[in-house]
Amino acid sequence: MERPRNAYCSFCRKSYRDVGPLVEGPGNVYICGECVELCQAIIAQERRRRKPTPPLEDSSQLREKLDRLVAGQDEAKRALLGAAVPRANPRGHVLLIGSARSAKVLLARALAHLLDVPFASSDAAGLAKSISLPTDVPVLYALLRASDFDVEAAQRGIAYLDGLDDPEMQETCLSVWEGHNPKPLGNIPFDVRGLLFVCGGIFPALADYDPDQPLTAERMVKVGARSRWVQHFAAFARVTPLSDESLFQTMGLVDFTHTSASPSEA
Secondary structure, rough: OOOOOOOOOOOOOOOOHOOOOEEEEEEEEHHHHHHHHHHHHHHHHHHEEEEEOOOOEEEEEEHHHHHOOOOOOOOHHHHHHHHHHOOOOOOOEEEOOOOHHHHHHHHHHHHHHHHHOOOEEEHHHHHHHHHHHOOHHHHHHHHHOOOOOHHHHHHHOOEEOOOOOOOOOOOOHHHHOOOOOOEEEOEEOHHHHOOEEEEOOHHHHHHHOOOOOOOHHHHHHHHHOHHHHHHHHEEEEEOOOHHHHHHHHHHHHOOOOOOEEOOOOO
């Protein structure tokens, strides 16, 4: 059947000249590919909402599973699980310290995999936009993408932020955390209080301290961290590089389908 020259999508009203081929239904109803994708995302979102929420496992069960996903890194695992398990009453975020960025990202991603929540990662440069544009927070938009724009699911996710040695970027974090409701997508409010932020930094001045001594907020302030910033953390932990074997093991076991990077990292 020949398509009328003025055919429009019956849902978004865009012309086939703008959106490409239209699928024709009965009664001269048409739908474009963009609206088909949107419908699929809405249906998938509703299915996830209706899926019963499994009971949260205790920290020992999660630790066993995390050990199977990532070898070693005991200090970081204790910090992550200590902050993640009581998410109904969050105690704060986690700061992972060390030069091995891939290890820090994969630890945070493995935790999101265990908790079955969306995950997104960004660096300090990508976060910097929110200093002048507080409604434009790339890592939050990336979380929305990872959750198929299910805001409720995204607000329970895990966000990894790297390069937080810079005090200016620490202030940027504070503007997001203490603002509570940035709007990363148009006018959609996004409540960050249910998120677990895993932050990464090198902090080379820590090399002057005994590595066997626990990291504390006071020590982080001494090496240049902002006092108000460190008060938002439940734990600090050192991270060492992953071996190639451990790296490939984690990559092979972790589900990356609910992962997204901010536009600065894409």
